[in-house]
Amino acid sequence: MSNDKIRGFRPSRRKLLAGAAALSAPAIISPFGGVIGTASAEESKKIVVGTWGGDYANLLHKNVETPFLEPKGWEVVQDTASDAPRRAKMVAEKRLPRGTSDVQALSDVNVAEMVAAGVLEKLDYSKLSQGANVLPVLKSDYAVPHIYSGLVLVYNPKLFPTPPASLNDLFDAKNAGKVGVIDIQYIYTIMAAAIVGGGSLTNFEPAKPKLLDLKKQGVKIYPTNEGMAQGLKTEEVGLCVMWKARCVQWQKAGVPVESVAPKEGILAYQSLFSIPKNAPNKQGGYAYLDAILQSQAQIAFANDMGYNPTVTDAPIADDLRKRIGFTDDEQKRLVAPDYTYVTQHDAEWKEWWDKEFKG
Amino acid sequence: MALLLVGPATLFCVLQLVIPAAILFRYSLNRFDPAAYMVEAVTAENYVKFFTDPYYLGVLLRTVRVSLVSTFICFVLGFPLAYWLARMTSRWKNLMVILVVLPLFIGNAVRAAGWMTLFGQKGFVNYTLMGLHLIDQPLTLMYTEMAVVVGIITVNLPYMVLTLQSVIEGISRSIEEAALSLGAAPFQTFRRIVWPLALPGTLAGTILTFILAMNAYATPVLLGGPKFQMMGPLVYDQFSQSNNWPFGAAVSFVLMAATLSLTFLANLGLRGRTAR
Numbered sequence: 001m002s003n004d005k006i007r008g009f010r011p012s013r014r015k016l017l018a019g020a021a022a023l024s025a026p027a028i029i030s031p032f033g034g035v036i037g038t039a040s041a042e043e044s045k046k047i048v049v050g051t052w053g054g055d056y057a058n059l060l061h062k063n064v065e066t067p068f069l070e071p072k073g074w075e076v077v078q079d080t081a082s083d084a085p086r087r088a089k090m091v092a093e094k095r096l097p098r099g100t101s102d103v104q105a106l107s108d109v110n111v112a113e114m115v116a117a118g119v120l121e122k123l124d125y126s127k128l129s130q131g132a133n134v135l136p137v138l139k140s141d142y143a144v145p146h147i148y149s150g151l152v153l154v155y156n157p158k159l160f161p162t163p164p165a166s167l168n169d170l171f172d173a174k175n176a177g178k179v180g181v182i183d184i185q186y187i188y189t190i191m192a193a194a195i196v197g198g199g200s201l202t203n204f205e206p207a208k209p210k211l212l213d214l215k216k217q218g219v220k221i222y223p224t225n226e227g228m229a230q231g232l233k234t235e236e237v238g239l240c241v242m243w244k245a246r247c248v249q250w251q252k253a254g255v256p257v258e259s260v261a262p263k264e265g266i267l268a269y270q271s272l273f274s275i276p277k278n279a280p281n282k283q284g285g286y287a288y289l290d291a292i293l294q295s296q297a298q299i300a301f302a303n304d305m306g307y308n309p310t311v312t313d314a315p316i317a318d319d320l321r322k323r324i325g326f327t328d329d330e331q332k333r334l335v336a337p338d339y340t341y342v343t344q345h346d347a348e349w350k351e352w353w354d355k356e357f358k359g
Numbered sequence: 360m361a362l363l364l365v366g367p368a369t370l371f372c373v374l375q376l377v378i379p380a381a382i383l384f385r386y387s388l389n390r391f392d393p394a395a396y397m398v399e400a401v402t403a404e405n406y407v408k409f410f411t412d413p414y415y416l417g418v419l420l421r422t423v424r425v426s427l428v429s430t431f432i433c434f435v436l437g438f439p440l441a442y443w444l445a446r447m448t449s450r451w452k453n454l455m456v457i458l459v460v461l462p463l464f465i466g467n468a469v470r471a472a473g474w475m476t477l478f479g480q481k482g483f484v485n486y487t488l489m490g491l492h493l494i495d496q497p498l499t500l501m502y503t504e505m506a507v508v509v510g511i512i513t514v515n516l517p518y519m520v521l522t523l524q525s526v527i528e529g530i531s532r533s534i535e536e537a538a539l540s541l542g543a544a545p546f547q548t549f550r551r552i553v554w555p556l557a558l559p560g561t562l563a564g565t566i567l568t569f570i571l572a573m574n575a576y577a578t579p580v581l582l583g584g585p586k587f588q589m590m591g592p593l594v595y596d597q598f599s600q601s602n603n604w605p606f607g608a609a610v611s612f613v614l615m616a617a618t619l620s621l622t623f624l625a626n627l628g629l630r631g632r633t634a635r
Contacts, residue, residue: 088602091396116394183585221585234481347393350601355414358586 046075047284050089051105053080055305056271060105060292063300068291074284083110090119090276099278102285108270109187109346111143112339121275127286130293133311143272144289147298147307149245150266150326150334151188152259159238167192167262170239171210176217180237182228183221186353187346188267191337192241195264201338204349211357221358229255243269248306248323261330268336271307387608397604405609415593415610419617422590425504425579426572429511433519433568434561436512441523442553446532459520462513471510471581478506478582502584510578515568522567526560527553562629566622573618590614 047069051057057080065076079086079101086104093099094117106114114120120142125131128144138145153164159178164170170179170192181189190207193214197206220237222228225246231237233255247259273292275285291297298314301307306324309316316324326334390400409415444455462470477483478500485497500506530553538548576591583589594614597607 082599084599084602088396088604113394223580223585230479234479236480344393347391347601347603354588354596355412359414359417359588 044281044284045073046077047103047281047288048077048079048101049103049105049288050079050081050086050101052082056105059301059304063297063304064288064291064294068294068297069287072287074287076288083107087114087117090114091117093276093278094119096278098280099276100280101276102279102281103288104274104276105146106143106272106274108268108272109337109339109342111140111272111274113343113346114274115142116343119276119278121277121279121282121285123275123289128290128293130290130295130311130313133295133313134293135310135312138270138310140272143274144293145310146271146273146292147245147301147305148268148270148310149243149307149324150261150268150330151192151241152244152247152261152266154232154240154242154247154250154257154259156232156235156238156257158256159235163258163260164239165260165263167196167241167264170241171196171214171217173213173217175239178238179214179217180220180222180228180231180240181214182225182240182242183223183358184225185242186357187342187349188269188337189241190349190353191267192262201335202341204341204345208352208356215357229253232257243307244326245306245308245324251323252306261326261333263333265333265335266326266330268334270310383608383611386604387606387612389605389608391603391605396602405606406613408606409609409613418588418590418593419613421504421588422573422614423617423621425508425511425575425589426569429508429515429572430519430565430569432508432512433515434565437516437519437523437564438561441520442527444520444524445527456521456524459517463517467514467577468581470513471578474506474510474513474582475501501582502587504583504587506582507575507579507587507589510582511572511575514575514578515571518571519564519568522564523557523561526557526564529560530556558629562625566625569625570618570622573614590617 049060051060057078061076061078065074069076083106086101087106087110090099090101090104091114104114111120122141123144125134125139128134134145138148153167153169155164157163169175190204190211191201193207193210194200194204197208197210199206220231222231225242228237228240228242229250232240232250241262242259244259244261247257250257273289275282275289279285293311295309295311295314298309298311299316302309302314302316302320302324308325386397387405388401388403390398390402390404392398409419440459444452444459447455475482479485480497480499480501482500484500485494488494489497534552534556535548538552539545543551574591575589576595579587579589580592583592590610591614594607594610597603597610601607
């Protein structure tokens with residue numbers, strides 16, 4: 001595993017801060033040029049997109065594929081699955097001259113893992129009409145950022161009349177029985193516990209006693225984000241950590257929750273798109289990357305999903321920015337996970353989570 | 360002629376079951392690497408890991424326990440119903456059989472979703488009990504072993520009933536009537552006549568529901584929750600969440616071996632019993 005390669009995708013807190021600030025800068029309108037999507041008739045016009053299913057896939061279709069790709073004659077086929085089998089597929093196809101997908105939706109941690117596995121194409125931003133407008137902080141050599149948000153404390157004010165302020169509130173004995181965690185968000189929950197326990201983003205060991213204490217306090221573990229939303233709505237629990245964007249979606253769905261940025265720091269989350277090295281239609285892959293960066297597509301995702309745009313020319317309404325974005329002070333606390341550490345230790349932490357925390 | 364009759368099904372099984380199982384077994388001897396996922400090797404370390412770790416042994420024991428309990432309850436609930444259906448001569452019999460089959464028209468996941476609305480903290484059961492002032496705090500019903508057992512029973516009961524019904528229908532009513540006319544009490548008739556004759560078929564129904572329970576996936580995931588681990592979800596988790604194909608393959612073979620061994624033991628026990 002090459003750490004140098006991973007460094008190709010490793011935005012620092014300083015960079016994230018700069019990027020978030022750039023987001024609030026005046027909009028620069030960039031026309032959607034015809035650089036991409038001008039494949040000749042003989043070339044394949046089919047793009048196979050590996051992506052998560054559900055809302056995300058539907059919104060990609062509605063906000064990206066239908067308005068920007070189909071009019072140019074591209075036929076988009078979505079290969080929907082969770083990221084783990086798609087990653088396994090990419091690694092399994094590594095030796096093949098032609099893979100089976102042209103572009104893959106991955107999380108920031110996933111990208112680091114796939115970069116280490118050597119299956120992603122190094123991107124040429126000059127092939128993207130929107131390449132110059134990508135927030136510098138989020139720019140990586142191997143993936144184009146699509147959307148981003150940050151991990152915040154989400155609480156039900158009925159159970160928490162005094163809003164929580166710190167990640168430590170999750171582990172405080174006085175909140176025993178009122179805290180929930182999400183199984184599929186195990187790595188971020190472990191990071192939060194590590195920070196509270198005196199560890200860091202490169203040392204999760206102090207998370208263990210904190211999480212075992214939380215287990216003793218009767219923490220409720222929900223299998224999915226949707227399960228947690230139900231738990232908050234029915235007041236089974238009143239506090240959890242979740243992406244601010246997801247909190248906005250829950251609020252829209254009538255779940256009575258508020259969010260607050262923890263004082264210790266806000267872990268950033270990005271969803272990105274990469275092109276596999278052996279993608280059969282790289283031109284199609286670039287066309288897709290360019291389409292997701294279009295300002296109208298980015299604004300639509302901010303409206304529909306509550307995630308922040310990753311380009312400088314996607315102006316969003318002030319009230320929406322207030323709900324999904326971060327204040328100047330909060331931006332200073334945005335921090336990216338250490339992708340090298342996560343990539344190297346994810347498997348062992350997943351096993352610990354399953355056996356010791358859940359077991 | 361025999362080849363024509365047996366050939367297509369055998370070919371299908373070889374292509375769809377034997378070859379993939381052989382490939383899976385080969386995978387189970389490979390090694391897991393967090394970066395490369397599966398590294399070619401010939402090692403028993405995945406099996407050693409399973410059998411030396413109390414956590415995984417606990418998952419296996421829980422799976423066997425849940426399967427045995429749900430199969431036993433299916434049998435206790437299913438036998439009287441199957442007997443009643445088998446001996447029914449009314450014109451409503453077909454309708455009754457269809458009513459037994461009807462739950463199979465609904466997928467397991469949808470059925471489990473229905474149970475979730477009943478078992479939730481503010482679900483139908485708690486709402487009713489609290490409304491009747493029988494409890495003042497909601498009961499924890501979801502994400503429990505009880506919820507999983509109930510869920511599996513509702514999935515497997517029709518299989519048990521249908522198997523037992525066809526077995527009992529094969530036992531001539533006149534044998535029972537002969538026993539009764541010779542002075543045997545109804546329970547004695549059941550114990551000495553019906554039960555021994557139904558035993559081989561009963562074993563088939565029991566094995567069928569036991570195998571289904573051992574391999575249950577949707578019900579334990581949806582009603583058991585993240586903390587309740589059974590073998591089926593563990594296999595899925597290793598393949599689809601952890602990308603640990605070698606260990607997932609080993610867990611698959613342990614599950615298969617455990618199911619086959621218990622089935623074989625049950626058969627052996629029956630053979631000993633019928634030999635007496």
